Amino acid sequence: MSPLFLPLFLLSLLTPSYSISPPSFPLSTNSRWIVDSTGQRVKLACVNWAAHLEPVAAEGLSKQPVDYVAKMVADLGFNCVRFTWAVQMVTNASVGSITLRQSLEQLGLNESVAGVGVNNPQLLDLSLVQVFQEVVSALARQNLMVILDNQLSKPGWCCSRYDGDGFFGDKYFDIEEWLTGLKFMATMFNSTPNVVGMSLRNELRGPNQNLTLWYRYMQEGAELLHSTNPSLLVILSGLNYDKDLSFLLLKQPTLTFTNKLVYELHWYGFSDGGDWENGNPNNVCASVVKSTLLRGGFLLQQGWPLFLSEFGFDQSGTHLADNRYLTCFLSVAAEWDLDWALWALQGSYYLREGQVAYDESYGLLTWDWCKARNPSFVKRISALQSPLQGPGLSNKKPYNLIFHPLTGLCILMDSPSKPLKLGSCADSRAWNYTSDGKLMVKGTGYCLQSVSVGKNAKIGTNCSKPNSKWEFVANSSMHISSRLHNNGTAVCLDVDSDGTILTNGCKCLTENGTCSPESQWFKIIVSSRDFTRGDSNLELPLVESWLSKFLPVGKWRGHHYVEWKKGHRI
Numbered sequence: 001m002s003p004l005f006l007p008l009f010l011l012s013l014l015t016p017s018y019s020i021s022p023p024s025f026p027l028s029t030n031s032r033w034i035v036d037s038t039g040q041r042v043k044l045a046c047v048n049w050a051a052h053l054e055p056v057a058a059e060g061l062s063k064q065p066v067d068y069v070a071k072m073v074a075d076l077g078f079n080c081v082r083f084t085w086a087v088q089m090v091t092n093a094s095v096g097s098i099t100l101r102q103s104l105e106q107l108g109l110n111e112s113v114a115g116v117g118v119n120n121p122q123l124l125d126l127s128l129v130q131v132f133q134e135v136v137s138a139l140a141r142q143n144l145m146v147i148l149d150n151q152l153s154k155p156g157w158c159c160s161r162y163d164g165d166g167f168f169g170d171k172y173f174d175i176e177e178w179l180t181g182l183k184f185m186a187t188m189f190n191s192t193p194n195v196v197g198m199s200l201r202n203e204l205r206g207p208n209q210n211l212t213l214w215y216r217y218m219q220e221g222a223e224l225l226h227s228t229n230p231s232l233l234v235i236l237s238g239l240n241y242d243k244d245l246s247f248l249l250l251k252q253p254t255l256t257f258t259n260k261l262v263y264e265l266h267w268y269g270f271s272d273g274g275d276w277e278n279g280n281p282n283n284v285c286a287s288v289v290k291s292t293l294l295r296g297g298f299l300l301q302q303g304w305p306l307f308l309s310e311f312g313f314d315q316s317g318t319h320l321a322d323n324r325y326l327t328c329f330l331s332v333a334a335e336w337d338l339d340w341a342l343w344a345l346q347g348s349y350y351l352r353e354g355q356v357a358y359d360e361s362y363g364l365l366t367w368d369w370c371k372a373r374n375p376s377f378v379k380r381i382s383a384l385q386s387p388l389q390g391p392g393l394s395n396k397k398p399y400n401l402i403f404h405p406l407t408g409l410c411i412l413m414d415s416p417s418k419p420l421k422l423g424s425c426a427d428s429r430a431w432n433y434t435s436d437g438k439l440m441v442k443g444t445g446y447c448l449q450s451v452s453v454g455k456n457a458k459i460g461t462n463c464s465k466p467n468s469k470w471e472f473v474a475n476s477s478m479h480i481s482s483r484l485h486n487n488g489t490a491v492c493l494d495v496d497s498d499g500t501i502l503t504n505g506c507k508c509l510t511e512n513g514t515c516s517p518e519s520q521w522f523k524i525i526v527s528s529r530d531f532t533r534g535d536s537n538l539e540l541p542l543v544e545s546w547l548s549k550f551l552p553v554g555k556w557r558g559h560h561y562v563e564w565k566k567g568h569r570i
């Protein structure tokens with residue numbers, strides 16, 4: 001939580017987490033949505049759990065019982081785990097066939113051996129492959145879905161440009177061995193319904209990346225998974241550390257199956273090309289969102305599911321740039337109603353990059369794995385753990401939410417005479433943002449109105465006055481602004497320290513340096529938003545009309561193509 005905004009009132013808003021009944025498996029896709037076997041949307045709200053480092057075991061087994069960890073994942077509102085693995089676990093007997101005890105001992109991790117002995121004694125003398133299966137079973141007992149993510153070939157911390165494990169044919173990335181590994185995993189979990197999908201390979205990268213080979217081997221791997229275990233979603237990662245799927249705009253892979261392909265994209269504040277430290281957050285967010293759209297967001301508009309399978313931030317809440325990035329990210333995750341996976345569950349590692357008992361500042365859990373590191377983040381993400389749109393939710397009439405990404409809450413109207421407050425989006429009365437710029441309480445004649453600078457916004461009935469007309473301003477389009485009725489001054493919706501909605505002067509519209517507009521950032525979530533697939537896989541006019549909201553049409557394609565060529569050396 002940003003220190004810019006005092007979240008005291010949040011403490012009283014402990015909403016029960018989204019209750020999860022397991023979807024009916026297998027999953028498949030319908031346009032941009034992942035759906036269950038009844039056709040109802042399943043939103044992936046996952047957390048990454050690493051099992052690909054040198055010990056070749058799920059992290060944390062020395063800290064807490066595996067069932068405790070699985071239950072905590074479910075209790076924190078997640079419905080799925082992206083569970084990472086290294087190819088050699090299943091292709092190299094001297095890696096995967098040794099026991100957890102042997103693996104930890106040979107790395108000198110005797111304290112971890114003792115910890116596993118206390119917390120998970122039943123796992124200590126199982127082989128590493130069996131331990132992996134046991135973790136999947138523990139997740140199943142909590143109705144958690146699992147996505148197997150092939151993080152790398154040689155166990156270790158991932159990922160660097162020159163680690164020899166970044167692209168097909170690199171020193172440690174043998175293609176046949178990789179295919180063997182995929183087949184082994186897909187077979188091993190053939191009758192495990194909660195294993196719903198497999199990511200073929202995480203974060204392709206490095207000096208040897210090559211688009212021709214991407215299509216060749218991704219197609220080969222995808223077909224192999226399909227023929228080995230037809231109930232899996234097949235998940236493909238892009239180039240440049242999975243920051244780039246832009247090449248799919250020009251060409252989709254050729255596959256023999258349909259309705260199972262999902263793309264994954266990664267987005268971190270430290271690598272999104274925005275100057276979160278020194279830039280005006282309205283401008284930085286606008287430019288980063290634009291680039292995310294070009295890097296892969298366009299796939300949603302084309303009717304492909306896009307799984308934002310890694311995002312994350314310093315959970316201590318003290319990293320200013322990360323805090324700004326996160327608020328921007330959450331606004332997009334809400335607006336696009338993304339499937340996502342937080343990096344990462346682990347509060348600590350047995351061993352990472354040579355350091356024993358490494359503390360993971362991006363960890364959802366604390367170092368000792370006993371609780372959430374940042375409880376206010378857990379509340380903040382909860383609105384995004386359930387689907388906002390998609391097939392099977394159509395019994396609800398379309399409506400708008402006014403989402404506040406800094407808190408993860410929505411503007412609630414209790415009664416027209418009471419001050420408007422932030423509260424759980426699940427409790428939100430429906431709003432209607434009309435084409436003439438009014439924010440109507442749906443199905444009533446009531447509308448939102450500004451009163452004065454520093455005064456609470458109110459609900460009124462004469463909605464033809466200028467103070468009832470709201471527009472989106474700033475380059476981020478996340479400030480909701482109206483003009484005061486007495487003198488026409490522009491004000492923006494804002495939030496008081498107790499969660500009351502008021503209007504203030506608009507922040508950071510033009511400042512060239514840093515300033516902090518986030519308390520005034522809102523997104524109107526449009527439940528009736530139409531992401532249906534175009535007729536072909538390459539509907540440029542459609543893409544352009546969507547992109548034109550962000551960029552002047554005509555400019556982006558040329559500019560983008562140049563970037564893309566440079567990026568990929570082709």
Ligand SMILES: *[C@@H]1O[C@H](CO)[C@@H](O)[C@H](O)[C@H]1NC(C)=O
Pocket residue numbers: 088092093094095
């Ligand atoms: C198998 O793993 C061992 C232990 O890490 C390693 O020394 C060996 O080179 C690996 N074999 C192959 C074929 O990768």
Ligand SMILES: *[C@@H]1O[C@H](CO)[C@@H](O)[C@H](O)[C@H]1NC(C)=O
Pocket residue numbers: 105108110
């Ligand atoms: C770790 O445990 C093994 C097996 O019990 C033992 O042989 C070894 O000396 C221990 N190493 C350290 C550094 O304590």
Ligand SMILES: *[C@@H]1O[C@H](CO)[C@@H](O)[C@H](O)[C@H]1NC(C)=O
Pocket residue numbers: 210211212213569570
């Ligand atoms: C990419 O791989 C293809 C097929 O092996 C090869 O013909 C082509 O030269 C490679 N491109 C680059 C830039 O290395």
Ligand SMILES: *[C@@H]1O[C@H](CO)[C@@H](O)[C@H](O)[C@H]1NC(C)=O
Pocket residue numbers: 398399432433434435442443
């Ligand atoms: C919103 O209001 C407009 C007219 O003001 C109406 O046509 C539209 O149906 C309403 N939308 C919803 C979802 O109620």
Ligand SMILES: *[C@@H]1O[C@H](CO)[C@@H](O)[C@H](O)[C@H]1NC(C)=O
Pocket residue numbers: 451452453484486487488489
């Ligand atoms: C407009 O009125 C508000 C109070 O209603 C006041 O704070 C603001 O300074 C006024 N602006 C101008 C330009 O007079």
Ligand SMILES: *[C@@H]1O[C@H](CO)[C@@H](O)[C@H](O)[C@H]1NC(C)=O
Pocket residue numbers: 462463464465
């Ligand atoms: C609504 O406001 C407008 C503009 O201030 C005014 O002309 C009109 O008389 C008002 N209507 C009612 C019913 O009060």
Ligand SMILES: *[C@@H]1O[C@H](CO)[C@@H](O)[C@H](O)[C@H]1NC(C)=O
Pocket residue numbers: 280283475509510511
């Ligand atoms: C907003 O974006 C426009 C166009 O991208 C840019 O020229 C302008 O400088 C940005 N606004 C600010 C205040 O930087």
Ligand SMILES: *[C@@H]1O[C@H](CO)[C@@H](O)[C@H](O)[C@H]1NC(C)=O
Pocket residue numbers: 512513
């Ligand atoms: C920001 O704007 C101020 C005044 O408008 C100007 O003095 C300053 O040089 C600008 N800074 C940058 C980095 O452009």
